[in-house]
């Protein structure tokens with residue numbers, strides 16, 4: 001029988017495609033040989049519809065069978081035991097609908113005893129195409145830089161979600177502010193999800209000391225210049241994708257600072273610590289550069305792009321992991337690593353952004369990644385790493401760190417304000433879901 005003591009609960013959003021599927025499959029592969037034989041992985045995946053959910057469960061069952069067949073060859077009879085150590089469950093989530101986020105949260109709060117890890121993976125690019133002449137020029141003049149920090153993606157401006165509130169009978173009462181589509185899919189939907197699931201992440205069984213982990217997904221393209229505090233949702237400007245990832249970096253890195261704790265504690269519902277709960281932790285990961293459908297391309301171009309990515313890796317780019325299995329390494333490591341390992345690394349090098357990296361031979365690893373205004377660990381004077389740096393990277397200075405922290409504090413204040421405001425609007429319109 002599953003109990004909070006012998007089951008490890010992980011939720012992965014957007015698991016039907018790309019990295020989400022890679023993360024779910026890799027979780028199964030790494031959990032089985034590294035965790036005690038009496039521990040079960042309860043893997044909850046989310047998709048936008050039932051068809052995608054069914055296909056994902058089928059793919060993951062096949063992955064589990066493959067893993068078991070391999071283990072059976074080494075140790076006859078073990079397959080049946082391993083099969084029973086993974087429980088798969090699917091759920092519906094559309095991050096562009098705040099009600100959908102609330103409905104999923106409520107279902108989980110009613111049916112799951114705890115959550116150990118929530119991997120906020122789903123996301124969209126919000127791009128409308130590629131500036132091909134610029135792409136050819138950028139790649140041919142500087143292959144690694146041109147394929148790692150692209151300057152040729154065309155991004156939409158002004159995309160917003162469908163209305164969150166039902167049509168109003170009294171128009172004056174139902175005005176709703178615009179909600180940026182890329183901002184909502186990549187950040188705000190997950191932000192609300194994390195808030196509602198925080199009580200499940202905080203619940204610990206008697207044997208557990210480690211905090212539940214909320215893993216946010218960023219990117220190498222989380223550039224400082226794309227983020228504007230006056231347009232936090234990036235509705236009025238281009239590069240909404242990059243802006244949403246910069247917001248993710250700002251909030252994740254500053255979530256551990258004393259100056260943000262009033263907001264962070266409210267967000268995590270952790271204003272009054274109790275003996276049976278532990279405050280969840282926010283961790284930051286990115287998958288390097290992985291070949292997925294996030295940028296839709298016609299077949300020939302898609303194959304060409306994959307080849308371009310492999311060439312970048314062979315030229316020495318540590319970020320071109322290319323396959324989803326390898327792109328998943330950072331998120332899965334953050335999900336399964338011992339708490340003492342994570343704590344020791346943070347004590348030694350500070351809080352950082354963990355990325356999936358690779359060598360020319362295809363051996364993947366987890367690598368700390370530079371964040372503009374934070375460096376690798378938020379420590380002034382840290383030794384710059386030689387590899388994997390953007391050509392535009394600047395050394396961390398007290399001024400740049402001060403700005404980063406200040407922006408992070410402002411973002412926490414603003415996002416908490418937005419969360420409470422939207423909850424009120426949904427409640428007043430009669431569509432908000434009560435969590436208790």
Ligand SMILES: NC(=O)c1ccc[n+]([C@@H]2O[C@H](COP(=O)([O-])OP(=O)(O)OC[C@H]3O[C@@H](n4cnc5c(N)ncnc54)[C@H](OP(=O)(O)O)[C@@H]3O)[C@@H](O)[C@H]2O)c1
Nearest residue numbers: 014017018019094095096121122123219289290292293294
């Ligand atoms: N690929 C890369 O090189 C790369 C690099 C850096 C960061 N990332 C990040 O990695 C994450 C996964 O990206 P990917 O490359 O694997 O892209 P992908 O293959 O397009 O997968 C995106 C996933 O998110 C889901 N999704 C999109 N909009 C959603 C919504 N409104 N509600 C719920 N789910 C939604 C998609 O579901 P549907 O199939 O229903 O649309 C899909 O399952 C994203 O956060 C992305 O920013 C990717």
